[in-house]
């Protein structure tokens with residue numbers, strides 16, 4: 087492609103909070119009047135100088151309140167989980183944590199207490215940020231892992247009570263911090279450099295239960311610069327000084343919202359219109375009200391728009407120039423139908439994963455090929471491997487994608503087995519196995535495009551969110567009626583995929599009524615897990631779960647059988 091071979095210089099001794107806000111590292115001087123964050127509900131904004139101050143003051147207030155020291159170098163003693171929907175302060179909190187050399191672990195706001203507890207445990211968090219409406223769930227999880235209740239901090243939300251009795255708020259800590267002497271600012275040592283973890287995001291990778299992914303400051307900066315380099319020529323072509331007004335709807339707890347929306351936008355000096363949850367009419371109204379020009383969404387939102395064109399037409403959406411989708415496959419036909427309805431918009435797709443600190447590919451507006459995930463970003467090296475492990479170089483031939491890039495993460499926290507399976511040292515460097523089946527195809531314009539054709543790994547994607555089969559299987563096995571089970575994805579028009587369980591009933595089941603047993607199994611999952619993990623693909627009773635001689639569940643066999651049944 088046009089970017090192949092361009093040199094990327096990636097700073098590796100700069101923390102994220104300084105990367106953009108400290109002018110020495112910025113692309114262009116930051117106008118103090120820019121508003122990186124705008125609340126899509128209240129209209130409240132955070133301007134650049136406020137963002138800087140809020141990060142500094144919150145860091146100081148936090149250090150004093152929870153007893154963290156800025157420079158002790160024991161980073162894994164200082165982990166804070168942020169359990170909140172998107173707010174204009176979410177990134178401020180992460181950056182304040184980073185100022186203290188700490189790690190931020192964002193958790194999805196839809197989590198149940200059990201799921202949150204798992205994240206607190208695995209990340210060994212000692213501080214928990216949440217919002218008033220989620221406080222009961224947060225406290226239930228915190229008490230189960232002995233997290234000091236004094237270290238639960240409330241982030242204010244529009245439309246929710248401004249304080250919760252007895253709990254510190256982000257505003258309290260900012261006020262308190264403003265009166266404290268300057269921090270002995272984090273001495274960003276060359277020794278830590280590329281190895282300094284910034285985020286612990288959760289992903290199940292190619293198999294097993296969710297794991298804490300160690301994402302470094304360097305990883306995030308690298309991906310921001312890769313995306314920026316890819317897009318700069320297009321932005322220059324639009325107009326000098328062009329600014330995105332972008333939609334901040336994708337969860338900031340997921341790599342997509344965190345890096346490919348938040349960090350890239352703040353770096354460029356764009357505005358993010360922050361929305362805490364998807365309500366279709368609010369989404370449309372926000373585009374009109376804030377004149378949003380870049381929409382970053384997932385395929386189910388594209389499908390909702392296609393199916394509800396009449397409602398969309400009631401809103402003035404003429405500000406939009408482009409729509410970006412990723413996190414799950416967008417079918418070629420859907421993409422074509424959408425693009426014909428919104429022919430003035432550029433329909434783009436990105437492909438990436440938590441383990442690559444987001445983007446591996448992106449669509450150039452000068453070579454849109456609907457259904458393709460676009461071209462490799464500059465700085466990415468890719469390999470396709472056959473099931474036998476030989477390298478595939480031909481076009482239009484599927485294989486597992488392996489990726490080498492500066493954004494490939496440090497690894498999974500405390501999990502040498504998963505690290506050895508996922509991050510492989512090859513003769514030409516360290517690659518990550520994506521678990522995705524991909525083809526390289528030459529576009530009519532002559533560029534090499536990446537087409538994601540199938541998924542090899544166990545992962546299920548419901549509305550772009552991860553669901554790990556192993557996590558649901560463990561939950562099902564706790565049910566007395568379940569002797570054995572396997573969970574697989576089944577296709578769904580709206581959600582993309584839904585989890586379905588095959589269950590071998592245990593001999594101990596008291597009733598013959600399969601429906602009663604089924605309902606009881608469904609309830610168990612609904613009680614323990616957030617909604618996107620519910621078994622909306624169904625429960626089917628079987629006599630045996632197919633396994634390999636070593637005892638591994640043959641989920642792919644079940645998935646392929648199910649696909650064939652549905653095709654008939």
Ligand code: 4UV
Nearest residue numbers: 342412413414415436437438439440444445446459538
């Ligand atoms: O780890 P994760 O949950 O990460 C993501 C990342 C999403 C994005 C979003 C916008 C971008 O610009 C971008 O570069 C990345 O979802 O899940 C990773 C898995 O999701 C599937 C694939 O199976 C990954 O291994 N996936 C992600 N993007 C696509 C996709 C896509 N465009 N097409 C098909 N599958």
